[in-house]
Amino acid sequence: MDTAELRQLLTAEGLRLLDSLPPFDSKADMVSQVSALRKQGHSPELVSAVLTQARLRAKGVSKFGDFASRMLFTEAGLEQATRLPVASSHAGRFRRAGVSRVADLGCGIGGDALAFAALELDVVAVDRDEVTAAIASYNLAPWEGAEVRLGTAEEADLDGIDAVFLDPARRTSGHSSTSRLSDPADWSPSLDTAFGFAAKLPTGVKLGPGIDRDLLPDDAECQWISVDRSVVEVGVWFGALARPGIRRAALVLGADGPAELTAAGDSDDVDVNDLDEYVYEPDGGVIRARLIGDLARLLDASMISRDIAYLTSATAVETPFAQCFRVLETFPLDEKRLRQELKKRGIGRVEIKKRGVDVDPAAFRKKLQLSGANEATLILTRVAGRHTALLCERV
Structure with missing residues (x-):
């Protein structure tokens, strides 16, 4: 546009x-x-x-629900916008910290600013792109406490501002067909600039969940968020926006509401033990936050192999932090053998999951030549260091 x-x-x-x-x-x-x-x-x-x-x-309905029918978008702006439940989590953090006036620097189409305003926080939303700023103005028009300014994060007037939120642009400029920028120094603002605001005011920075963890500061709370099992971001929180004693967190948002694991740092892994009746696949947010060990202790579970993010236990425990599978049988990871075993059981539909093995699930599924009315889950992984196929059913 x-x-x-x-x-x-x-x-x-x-x-x-x-x-x-x-x-x-x-x-x-x-x-x-x-x-x-x-x-x-x-x-x-x-x-x-x-x-x-x-x-x-x-x-936009998938991100903003009913609000989408009253909003305007650009292609790139919608792709990069924060989902409304996640933006609401951001806004709640500012509210609990006693913040009254927030600067949203690099506001995009206004997704986070909308959540701030909905919680009755005054918000100054800033974007450097004229079209994007105009669309943010339209989307924020229903809220009297929201103001949109055209400008850059680096030059924003922070007079009267209590806290800052930034979502650095990690793609080339434009409204569609943008490409990803891999060097944090090329982001807008750069990662160093974004973190630098924390020296002046309580600051929150939204980043992609796969960021190199070595780039994350030791003096901030880092919270990975997953929505419906998909990890969407890591929020880095400084000052009053960071919770005391918490440096690692995994927030899981799903149909049953929010659930969170928190810790003072990366958790230690548990021991590797023999494969038991059940296998757990931790949520991606738990894996990214490196809280697998804490989850294992919560479930009374063990690792199935060193450095593989699957857990095993004799019992099935309902948890929002992992998916649980009952192990029906185990086989060597051999394509011909698996094809025969699945055919024998009339399994025509398989969900394939894999960790620690070099397999393309789509290509592997075709080679299995599936037929039959039954269905199952195949977990392709390493068990005690050996390449193994686990024939499972979801619990």
């Missing part, structure tokens, strides 16, 4: 037309939709803008 397209969209005509469109259907004939809107006298630019927004609103 360019500036001219946005200007047309932000007119009374453009917004009325957008809100009048039926829910976006990816299977609909786009050519006929364009033709119908053009026959109504709308310009090609406006038709393109409203249909793009209708598509992005439908896509």
Whole structure:
């Protein structure tokens, strides 16, 4: 979306037309939709803008729920935006720290700023891109305490600000087809600049979950967050925003609500023992936070092999921090043998999980030549150092 397209969209005509469109259907004939809107006298630019927004609103439901139907997006802005449940977690942290006025530096389309404002925090949202800042202004318009400014994090006026939140841009500039920047010095702001705000004010920095842990400061709380088993970020919290005595945390957000493991640092692994009746796959947030040992002690479980993030136990315990599987049989990790065993059992559908083995699950599934009405889970891993296939069922 360019500036001219946005200007047309932000007119009374453009917004009325957008809100009048039926829910976006990816299977609909786009050519006929364009033709119908053009026959109504709308310009090609406006038709393109409203249909793009209708598509992005439908896509945005997965992150923003019902709010998406009243928001505007760019392709890149939606991709990089914080999911609303995660943004709400951020906002709650600022609220509990007694913060009244937050600067959201690099606000994007305003996802986190929206959560701040919804909790009645005053928020100054800053973005360097004119189109993105305009869209953030639209999305934050319902909240009187929200203000959007065009500018950079480095030059932001922090007078009267109680705390700072940053989500450094880790992709090239633009509204679509951006590419990832691997060097933290190239981010906007750079990682050093983002962490540097902590010397002035309580600061939170949102980063990708796979960041090199050596880049994370020792004097901050680092909280990995997963949503529906997918790890989406690590939040680095300084000053009053960091909880006393906590340096590592794994927050799991799922259908049953939030659950969290916390510790003063990386936890020590437990011993390796023989494979037992049940295998646990820790949530990715627990793995990233290196709290597998604490989880194992919570479950009275052992490692199945050194440096492999699977646990084993004689009992099945319900936990939000791991998925549990009953081990039915074990086999050597041999394609021909597994093909025969699965055929013998009439297993035509398998979920394949793997750790510690060099296997492409999709390619491996094809080689198994599956047929039959039954289903199972195959865990391909190392058990006591040996390549092994575990035939399992979910508990």
